[in-house]
Amino acid sequence: MKITRGGYGIRLPLVIYGSRMNGQKFPIVDGRSGTDLTKVRAQISPNMLSCFFPLFQQGITVEVETGCSVKELLCGQLGIDHAYLEERITTIFLNGKPIDDCATAVVVDGAVLALSAAMPGLVGAMLRKGGFYTAMRSAITYRTQSADSVRANGRIHLKLFNSIMGEAGPLILRRGIIIPRSKVMKLLSEMSAEILSGDMPTNGYNSADSDILLAVEILAS
Amino acid sequence: MDKILRIDMGAKGGPKMTESPIGKYAGLGGRAMTSSIISAEVPPLCHALGQDNKLVIAPGLLTGSASVMSGRISIGCKSPLTGTIKESNSGGQAGIAMARRGYAAIVLEGKPEGSDLYKIVINSKGVSIKVDNSLKMLTNYDLIDKMKGEFGEKIACISIGPAGEMKMGAASIAVTDMEVRPSRHAGRGGVGAVMGSKGVKVIVFDTTDLKMRQPKDPDKFREANKKFTEGLKSHPVTGKGLPAYGTSVLTNILNEAGGYPTRNFKTGAFEGASAISGETIADLETKRGGVATHGCHTGCVIQCSGTYVDKNGKFISKQPEYETVWAHGGNCGISDLDAIAKIDFLDDTYGLDTIEMGVAIGVAMDAGVIQFGDAAGAIRLVNEVGKGTPLGRILGSGAEVTGKAFGVERIPVVKHQSIPAYDPRAVQGMGVTYATSTMGADHTVGYAVTANILKVGGFVDPLKPDGQVELSRNLQIATAAIDSTGMCLFIAFAVLDQPETFQALIDLLNAFYGLSLTADDVAALGKKVLTMERNFNMRAGFTAQHDRLPEYFSKIPLPPHNVTFKVKDEDLDKVFNF
Numbered sequence: 001m002k003i004t005r006g007g008y009g010i011r012l013p014l015v016i017y018g019s020r021m022n023g024q025k026f027p028i029v030d031g032r033s034g035t036d037l038t039k040v041r042a043q044i045s046p047n048m049l050s051c052f053f054p055l056f057q058q059g060i061t062v063e064v065e066t067g068c069s070v071k072e073l074l075c076g077q078l079g080i081d082h083a084y085l086e087e088r089i090t091t092i093f094l095n096g097k098p099i100d101d102c103a104t105a106v107v108v109d110g111a112v113l114a115l116s117a118a119m120p121g122l123v124g125a126m127l128r129k130g131g132f133y134t135a136m137r138s139a140i141t142y143r144t145q146s147a148d149s150v151r152a153n154g155r156i157h158l159k160l161f162n163s164i165m166g167e168a169g170p171l172i173l174r175r176g177i178i179i180p181r182s183k184v185m186k187l188l189s190e191m192s193a194e195i196l197s198g199d200m201p202t203n204g205y206n207s208a209d210s211d212i213l214l215a216v217e218i219l220a221s
Numbered sequence: 222m223d224k225i226l227r228i229d230m231g232a233k234g235g236p237k238m239t240e241s242p243i244g245k246y247a248g249l250g251g252r253a254m255t256s257s258i259i260s261a262e263v264p265p266l267c268h269a270l271g272q273d274n275k276l277v278i279a280p281g282l283l284t285g286s287a288s289v290m291s292g293r294i295s296i297g298c299k300s301p302l303t304g305t306i307k308e309s310n311s312g313g314q315a316g317i318a319m320a321r322r323g324y325a326a327i328v329l330e331g332k333p334e335g336s337d338l339y340k341i342v343i344n345s346k347g348v349s350i351k352v353d354n355s356l357k358m359l360t361n362y363d364l365i366d367k368m369k370g371e372f373g374e375k376i377a378c379i380s381i382g383p384a385g386e387m388k389m390g391a392a393s394i395a396v397t398d399m400e401v402r403p404s405r406h407a408g409r410g411g412v413g414a415v416m417g418s419k420g421v422k423v424i425v426f427d428t429t430d431l432k433m434r435q436p437k438d439p440d441k442f443r444e445a446n447k448k449f450t451e452g453l454k455s456h457p458v459t460g461k462g463l464p465a466y467g468t469s470v471l472t473n474i475l476n477e478a479g480g481y482p483t484r485n486f487k488t489g490a491f492e493g494a495s496a497i498s499g500e501t502i503a504d505l506e507t508k509r510g511g512v513a514t515h516g517c518h519t520g521c522v523i524q525c526s527g528t529y530v531d532k533n534g535k536f537i538s539k540q541p542e543y544e545t546v547w548a549h550g551g552n553c554g555i556s557d558l559d560a561i562a563k564i565d566f567l568d569d570t571y572g573l574d575t576i577e578m579g580v581a582i583g584v585a586m587d588a589g590v591i592q593f594g595d596a597a598g599a600i601r602l603v604n605e606v607g608k609g610t611p612l613g614r615i616l617g618s619g620a621e622v623t624g625k626a627f628g629v630e631r632i633p634v635v636k637h638q639s640i641p642a643y644d645p646r647a648v649q650g651m652g653v654t655y656a657t658s659t660m661g662a663d664h665t666v667g668y669a670v671t672a673n674i675l676k677v678g679g680f681v682d683p684l685k686p687d688g689q690v691e692l693s694r695n696l697q698i699a700t701a702a703i704d705s706t707g708m709c710l711f712i713a714f715a716v717l718d719q720p721e722t723f724q725a726l727i728d729l730l731n732a733f734y735g736l737s738l739t740a741d742d743v744a745a746l747g748k749k750v751l752t753m754e755r756n757f758n759m760r761a762g763f764t765a766q767h768d769r770l771p772e773y774f775s776k777i778p779l780p781p782h783n784v785t786f787k788v789k790d791e792d793l794d795k796v797f798n799f
Contacts, residue, residue: 050504057473057495088457093477096490096781114477118457120468120525120714122664122696123643126650127478136650136689139784140478161473162466162500163457 037178037213044191045219049169051190052216056160056169059112061178061211066109066154070094071102073113073156079171089164090128091116097142100130104144109154115168116161173216184212222250222285222325222434226348228341230419231272231331236339236350243325248734250282252308253705253750254326255297259306260753265761269301269411270388270418272332278319278379278424279327281707285320285434287442288729289450291707292317292518294379294396299761300410301418302390302577302619303636303661306757309412310704312517313396313405314377318426319343320434320707333420338386342372344427356422358383360570360607361395361403368425374401380423382572385413387609389617390637391577392417395569398517404539405517408574409663410638411619437735445728452722453522458714463525464514468543469499471642476551479782480647483551484593485583486633486640488780489647493556497546502558503527510534523711529562538566541575544664547642548579553586554593561596564603571607573617578603580620580639588627631773636661636763645770646779646786650689653788654697657768657796659754665700665710689788694796701754702747706730748799755797765794 044051064077070092074080080089085102092099093114099105107113118128126133134141155178160169179187225246229237249257255277267273276298283291294316300307319327322343333339340353356364361382368378377397384392392413395403407413436442453459462470472494475481479489495501503513511530516523517539527540541549541562549555549564568575582599585591590612591598605613615626620639624632633640638661645652655662703710708726716723723740731738758767774786 053500053504054495057498057500090457091474093474096477096479098478114474116474116477117462118714119471119474120458120463120711121471122654123475123480123648123651124458124471124714126648127474133650133692136653136692137478137480137648138689139649139787140480140647140782159473159477161477161498162470163461165500 037211039176039213039215040184042188042191042214042216043219044216048191049166049218051187052169052173053165055179055183055187056165059114059157059159060172061155062158062172062175063153063155063178064107065151066107066111066156067149067151068107069103070099070105070107070113073107074102074115078175080168084168088117088167089115090118091124092129094142097140098127098129098134098137099142100134102129105142106144106149107156108150109152110156112157112159114159114161115164117163119162170218173214173218176213176215178211178213181210181212184214222280222320222323223247224323225326225328226324227328227330228350229331230329230333230339230421236333238348238350246325249279249705250284250325251279251293251295251310251705251707252297252701253746254279255295255308256306256750256753256757258326258328259297259299260757263299263757265299265757267299269299269304269415274299274415274418276329276412276415276419277326278329279325280316280320282705283729283733284316284707286436286733287433287520288446288733289520289522290453290709290712292520293704293707293709294319294407295704296394296407296412298412298415300412300638300661301388301414302409302411303638304761305636305659305661305763306754306761307410307412307660308704309394309407309409311394311396311405311407312521312709313398314428314518315379315396315424315426316707317519318377318428318431321431322426327424329416329419329421332418337420338422339420340422341424342427343424345430353422358386359422361572362570364423365397365401365403368423369401372425372427375427375429376401377426377428378403378423380572381413381416381421382570383607383609384572384617385417386422387614387617388414388417389573389606389614390414390619390622391574391581391606391617393568393572393574395572398539399519402539404569406569406572406574408576410660411574413572436733438732442729442732445725445732449722449725449729450522452719452725453712453715456715456718456722459523459711460715463523463711463714466499466503467513467525467527467540469497469502469541469546471543472498472546472551473500475643478647479779480644481547481551482633482640482642482644484554485552485580485587485631486644486779487631489644490781491551491554491556493554494551496556497550497558497561499543502529502540502546505558506530506540511540513540515540521709523709525711529565531559537562538569541565544642545575545579548576549582549599552579552583552642553599555596555599557596560600564600567600567603567607571603573603573606576641577619577639578606578616580633581616581623584620584624584629584632585616585627587631588624588629590627631777632771634662635770636767638662644779646774646784647782649786649788650693652770652774652786653689653693653793653796656770656793657693658697659751659758690792690796694799697796698744698747698751698799700747701750702743705746705750751797765790768793768796
């Protein structure tokens with residue numbers, strides 16, 4: 001089945017193929033997909049990446065193995081380079097609390113993890129991980145709970161801010177994000193003249209806002 | 222920069238000007254200069270709008286030189302808002318022009334009888350001061366257009382809008398930027414009201430024949446400037462974050478930390494934060510044909526400002542900065558960027574501190590004057606301030622007066638000045654600075670270079686429970702010193718992390734003046750400034766009991782972390798133990 005532009009009420013050069021992604025490599029947690037979600041793959045040009053920026057700021061859902069450290073999740077599962085984590089992602093929040101040690105902060109199912117580069121001002125310095133001014137925000141500092149480290153498949157809400165959006169965003173998108181169908185539609189409508197392929201049934205869905213697993217490749221510029 | 226211009230606005234027969242050598246104030250600039258003169262010459266118990274108060278305008282030590290980032294100008298007086306000593310500083314071009322005309326300070330003294338309004342013009346021929354009542358109640362933008370018509374485009378101006386003429390507690394002093402727009406402001410503490418009380422509407426500097434100030438040792442100065450610039454450009458904050466997104470890049474992370482004061486400090490998270498973030502502003506400006514990366518004065522290499530335009534590409538305002546977007550945005554439950562930019566323009570043109578106005582409107586919203594989130598209503602209220610209606614007069618007097626007028630318990634002020642965009646319950650170290658600052662609640666006074674470089678007051682263990690008190694102390698000392706150089710405080714981010722960049726700053730000062738300052742000397746200057754300011758405040762009647770946050774910060778938990786301010790009073794009293 002081939003759906004052409006306008007097939008979902010949006011005016012796009014949209015090409016979607018009707019088969020499941022059998023045999024296709026789809027990098028969800030090292031092959032542990034286990035999801036029944038509808039999967040969509042898309043390719044966009046680099047200048048379309050900014051269409052995802054509002055979503056990155058509000059947060060995207062990703063499937064991961066929870067019960068591990070922030071460091072393991074970011075580097076081991078999401079594929080972020082260790083040096084990049086150390087040097088560039090200097091400000092990290094776990095459930096709204098600034099963390100100081102990525103190796104000991106544990107991510108549980110349903111957690112909200114936010115990643116930022118170094119921020120200006122005294123407050124920016126205070127909120128940095130392991131910085132000199134951590135005492136000045138000790139009231140909200142993340143502290144590890146001993147019962148956190150139970151390994152399981154789960155979902156977390158990942159927020160990307162400032163330069164991290166453009167730098168780490170493509171990696172996260174390639175791996176796949178879970179978002180409601182309505183948001184996919186909105187995003188696709190913003191990404192004109194790009195090809196989208198994947199698996200998106202045209203009928204049989206009762207919920208207009210059911211979740212979709214969207215993986216996006218950024219074309220070379 | 223070796224002379225001081227004094228203008229006695231209350232002299233018999235009209236204003237009387239005198240120029241004198243810098244004398245005992247030699248070696249001082251910026252905040253060190255303004256606080257030294259105010260401390261020595263203004264009776265602390267005088268009325269801030271009376272004849273005994275003085276308005277001191279002083280460029281920094283390096284302002285007007287080839288040093289990057291050195292264009293700041295300090296404006297000091299006894300504050301009509303706080304009753305304390307006040308230094309409020311600004312970017313823009315006037316500091317550079319003033320320094321290159323050789324003035325280390327301009328001091329407006331006395332008080333004129335009658336209601337005439339004066340215009341001061343400074344050019345290569347000297348200084349003139351004339352009555353110009355055609356300027357009365359002109360907004361800043363209309364005033365500057367008129368000055369450009371009269372003197373051409375090559376000018377830099379220091380001016381007040383209607384709020385300053387009406388002597389409002391929230392009145393600012395505007396400084397024109399590189400586009401000769403009155404978009405940069407010494408905002409805090411009602412300094413505009415003091416200028417208004419002196420009857421001075423505008424100071425116009427002719428910039429046509431100005432020459433750069435020359436260092437004593439050009440080679441060392443050039444080398445230090447190069448290293449300083451490289452340090453700023455290589456740092457992730459000053460080289461990337463600020464240029465790309467401006468100061469509003471803080472919105473998302475403060476919101477994520479639960480420390481973004483929302484709806485008059487009721488919660489620490491705003492659901493509309495991403496709609497008004499620096500990331501969103503920059504993206505919108507770029508798509509609409511505005512400018513997302515721009516400096517506020519010549520020699521700025523950080524370029525954290527920009528130009529905000531509407532959907533048709535028409536100028537609305539300069540890029541509103543973080544505190545402005547917060548004060549008129551999240552603090553008022555407003556997530557409409559165009560409305561916030563419009564309010565920023567209105568604040569600039571009426572001559573109002575965006576923080577004081579945003580907090581005052583938030584308090585008014587809390588009282589039910591208008592509803593939280595009512596952007597059109599907020600614009601209407603700022604226009605009432607500009608017109609001087611009875612309601613506008615209340616709002617323009619600041620958040621505390623507004624809260625008292627409408628019977629609001631939660632009035633977020635310290636020493637009568639509005640608390641800025643970081644809730645002190647979530648970020649308690651900032652609360653220590655708000656409480657103890659010599660200026661009233663101010664986020665910039667404890668902002669600059671760090672104790673681990675300066676080691677002022679000895680090394681601080683940041684993990685100790687009282688670490689935040691010691692850190693606040695050291696930061697306030699260091700900031701007082703940096704505010705005296707004329708450097709933009711945003712250099713702090715690079716200096717904070719890169720000792721070699723801090724050394725380059727000291728090298729700049731040494732090469733320019735032929736000195737051999739060390740970090741200890743810089744710290745000593747900061748302590749001296751703070752001591753003068755504290756002493757002035759004590760003589761003005763301020764005690765330890767004024768170094769406190771409003772009671773509700775200790776009693777009412779702040780969602781989402783449900784924290785209260787827990788720093789003990791006795792610890793706050795230790796901040797100035799140096």
